[in-house]
Amino acid sequence: MATKKFILEVEEGRTMCHKCPFQTIDCTEEIYNILDCGNYNLATMRIKELEEIK
Numbered sequence: 001m002a003t004k005k006f007i008l009e010v011e012e013g014r015t016m017c018h019k020c021p022f023q024t025i026d027c028t029e030e031i032y033n034i035l036d037c038g039n040y041n042l043a044t045m046r047i048k049e050l051e052e053i054k
Contacts, residue, residue: 005049005050006047006048006050007049007050008046009044009045009046009047010040010041010042010044010045010046012039012040012041014041015037015038015040015041015043016043020042021043
């Protein structure tokens with residue numbers, strides 16, 4: 001089975017609640033504390049595939 005690696009890119013800043021991509025979840029749960037919406041603008045989140053270095 002092949003696996004792929006990804007990079008999550010997000011800009012520094014503050015996420016405005018009305019632009020938050022996680023509006024439908026309870027962000028107070030500990031599992032979601034990985035990304036701090038007070039320090040990162042989650043609306044700018046991008047996922048990129050990590051390219052292998054040969």
